[in-house]
Amino acid sequence: MDLIITVVNRGHADEVMDAARAKGAKGGTIIYGRGTAGEVEKFFGISFQSEKEVVLIVVEHGLRRAIMEEISQKAGLKTPGQGVIFSMPVEDAIGFAK
Numbered sequence: 001m002d003l004i005i006t007v008v009n010r011g012h013a014d015e016v017m018d019a020a021r022a023k024g025a026k027g028g029t030i031i032y033g034r035g036t037a038g039e040v041e042k043f044f045g046i047s048f049q050s051e052k053e054v055v056l057i058v059v060e061h062g063l064r065r066a067i068m069e070e071i072s073q074k075a076g077l078k079t080p081g082q083g084v085i086f087s088m089p090v091e092d093a094i095g096f097a098k
Helices: 013-022 038-044 061-075
Strands: 002-009 029-034 051-059 084-089
Touching: 002 013, 002 061, 013 051, 013 061, 051 061, 061 084
Parallel strands: none
Antiparallel strands: 002 051, 002 084, 029 051
16 A cells, blocks of 8 residues: 655645546545745745645555556646645555455
8 A cells, every 4th residue: 555645735635636536546635734835935936825735545556656647637736736746655554445
């Protein structure tokens, strides 16, 4: 299993979940937050919205890459969602049905 983590501008989490479900994800968790990218904004020349949504999705390893690419197309950095997507391996989990 892998955990896909996507951080998008507030209001774009549904786009992330729609993209993930289209490639086989079953569901996810959305957490609301506030970004602190003031210095990054100036460095990259990109205007970042401070209110964020963090979408956490646990998926089977074989689905990870396709889901991440679909999220990037629908809500990645070059979209209004300005999403940043990364993944981490899940070493162990309890309560997930296969």
